[in-house]
Amino acid sequence: MNILTINGISKNFGSIAALKNVSFFVPEGSVYGILGPNGSGKTTLLGIVTDVLRASSGAYKFYDGSKPVNEIRKDMGVLLETPNFYPYLSARQNLNIVAKIKGCDAAEITKALKKVNLIERQHSSFKTYSLGMKQRLAIASTLLGDPKIVILDEPTNGLDPEGISEIRQLIKLLAKEGKTIILASHLLDEVEKVCTHVAILKKGELLVSGDIDGTLSKKHGSTGENLTEQKEKTMMEVVSDDLEKLAGVLKTLNGILDINESEGVITVSCHTDELTAQQVNKHCFDNGIILSRLTVKNKNLESKFLELTK
Amino acid sequence: MLHLLNIEFLKLQRNRSFLILIILFIVSVFGANYIVYEVSTNTGHIVHETSNKSFRLFEFPEVWQFVSFISSFLLIIPCFTVIMHTCSEYTYRTHRQNIIDGLSREQYITAKILYVVSLALFATILTVACAFFIGMLGNDPISFRDFRCVFYFFIQALTYIGLSFLLALLIKKAVLTIGIFFIYSFLIENILEKNLNRLNTGIENIGHFLPLSSSDHLLMFDILKTAMRLANIESYAPENAYLTASVIYIVLIGYACYYLYKKRDL
Structure with missing residues (x-):
């Protein structure tokens, strides 16, 4: 009811x-x-x-x-x-x-x-x-x-x-x-x-x-744009002692869509089903970087919200 | 009905300015009448001796007329309480909260109108008590011949308090409403009245039938009317004409309040 x-x-x-x-x-x-x-x-x-x-x-x-x-x-x-x-x-x-x-x-x-x-x-x-x-x-x-x-x-x-x-x-x-x-x-x-x-x-x-x-x-009615076609995105915040080196290393990782650095934190975005936190961690470790922080943020609602209300 | 009035009472029970104004009103009704009584009994002797005619204002049954007339000037005080209470509900947005909590708009406005009527009734009871008290000071036996004037006072109280409530609903700001009400009742209507009377409308003294004037004229006491008539200053329509006009205004004011509150965004 x-x-x-x-x-x-x-x-x-x-x-x-x-x-x-x-x-x-x-x-x-x-x-x-x-x-x-x-x-x-x-x-x-x-x-x-x-x-x-x-x-x-x-x-x-x-x-x-x-x-x-x-x-x-x-x-x-x-x-x-x-x-x-x-x-x-x-x-x-x-x-x-x-x-x-x-x-x-x-x-x-x-x-x-x-x-x-x-x-x-x-x-x-x-x-x-x-x-x-x-x-x-x-x-x-x-x-x-x-x-x-x-x-x-x-x-x-x-x-x-x-x-x-x-x-x-x-x-x-x-x-x-x-x-x-x-x-x-x-x-x-x-x-x-x-x-x-x-x-x-x-x-x-x-x-x-x-x-x-x-x-x-769901399909977004009013503009006809199909949200399912855009794969779901995940944001991760990564921090290490050497941010410059970290940024360089991250660039070599497949599947990263975007890298942003602000206030001592690097935020990367990727498609959810293409890259996991484990993969990011391993990639950095293999390249000689030890992460001091790795946070996964499900930016689903927010990214969709911003998309819709733009 | 009683339930709605009870809610209004709960809102006012600790409202200090409301209580102070009500006490002030009680004191003023007795005080003002007593002062006039004192003055007129002193000068009354002179009138009595010179014209050899009784100058009766504070004796039964004329006391009902005269005390109602004097008290009517103090109606501005209960008007202030209504304006303040109504506008404070706007200021604190409690008028919306009452609706949100489950009153219908009709119930809200009915509660307020009941409050206006109760206040008018309270003012009338006060006037009756005062007239009775002053009448008892005289020597004449108790008589209810002119008791209808007390009813006229009630009608006038409803008109004045009702109009101030309508203005408060419209204007929403207490100071502004009090200012406009004051200027309207003391200036604008009087100016309009005089100018309307001068117009050749076919109806004699049409200016007397403005909203506040009609009930003002209802309360004119006989001696004053006779004096004005004799001095050729003014003539008056029959009481029933003023009464009918006042009742029509009261109904219109009530309906306007109701309609306004039902239709508009709160």
């Missing part, structure tokens, strides 16, 4: 077309990544499905569309851009309003506050919170009432590395609980690490959508 079906949605802000005829669907239980550079229409799209923006044309429905959308939103956790709370109210009072709107039990508030480690500061007013705490309260509000659908728009914005990894853990946990997650982001590895499905937007146009493996090898 599809949780969300988006059908030909367009949105104009004055003369600017923020979304152009976007259609896709989100299957139940998926972690759906919406990717796109800044200003590609991700937030606009999420704003439309949460009813804070009116689509200029097109329609969307949750499930079969029979239930009023605001009733469905009560069973939905949404974090759009920044946390929006009443600054003069405490965390608990703010969540109390959310709980009243959603019609969920007051006991849920304590549970949610504990989950994000804000229970000790629950009675301080929201305006005294640090950015990270505000974001955590927004997540507590998102989790209130154990929603079936979770929509997160750039959830790691403004968080420190620890916070970012906590959010990733949380997304994985929520996915494991069987929730459907829609995640908008411009951070590719964020999406790559957690998503099962992806839609890529560029200047309001939907470039591809579908499950992540399929999408990345």
Whole structure:
């Protein structure tokens, strides 16, 4: 069953077309990544499905569309851009309003506050919170009432590395609980690490959508260019004591497509099925170079993303 | 309905500026009426003695008229609270959050309109209490003859607070809204009124039927009306005409708020 079906949605802000005829669907239980550079229409799209923006044309429905959308939103956790709370109210009072709107039990508030480690500061007013705490309260509000659908728009914005990894853990946990997650982001590895499905937007146009493996090898419709014809690429970062010599040696290796040196690291790209890390390591060793670092980066999503959004 | 009003109340319970303004309003209603009472009872004696005619303002039943008239000048204070509350929801983007959390747009605007009505009702109750209190200071027995003026006060409160809410929805910035509301209610409408009255439209005093003027004229107390008429300064349409116009404006304002919030991007 599809949780969300988006059908030909367009949105104009004055003369600017923020979304152009976007259609896709989100299957139940998926972690759906919406990717796109800044200003590609991700937030606009999420704003439309949460009813804070009116689509200029097109329609969307949750499930079969029979239930009023605001009733469905009560069973939905949404974090759009920044946390929006009443600054003069405490965390608990703010969540109390959310709980009243959603019609969920007051006991849920304590549970949610504990989950994000804000229970000790629950009675301080929201305006005294640090950015990270505000974001955590927004997540507590998102989790209130154990929603079936979770929509997160750039959830790691403004968080420190620890916070970012906590959010990733949380997304994985929520996915494991069987929730459907829609995640908008411009951070590719964020999406790559957690998503099962992806839609890529560029200047309001939907470039591809579908499950992540399929999408990345599928024919790319709008330009007719076939991505499977371009073999999958792998990037490797290599470092040794003598970078110049290393670069020279690497040039003699068959299958290397490109060599770049920057900031003391040599990055080589090659077709995935033609060259492995072992082969690179052996080649260097045979030529008298001992590598101090060899990292394989699967640049699949990123290279495809850049390709598509160029 | 009660559920929606309860949510509005939760938002306001710790809002310090709201609480301060409400306390200020309570103090002003009693204070302003008391001052006028003090002055008029002192000068009233003179009027009484010179014209040998009772100058009744603060006795039952005329007290309902006059206290409503005085209190109506203070309606600007609850208007400010509505403007501040509505605009702060825009500033903190909580109006979007409420929708995202599961209110429908209709419910959101209904909650706000209920808040406007409650505030108008609160102002009316306050006026009744004040009139009753001052009436009791006099010697005349309790009478509810002119109690309809309290209802007129409620109508005026709805018009003023409703209009300030509509402006806040449109303008979204508190300071700007307060400024525009102030200038409109004290300047623009008065200028328009005077100029419209001078036009030969076939309807006498058409300027009296501007949105705020119609309810202003509803609250004119008898002595003032008679004085103006006798001095040939102004004549007045029947109360029912002003009442009908005010009710039409209230319905229009309510509908405009509803329509605006339903159709637009938040």
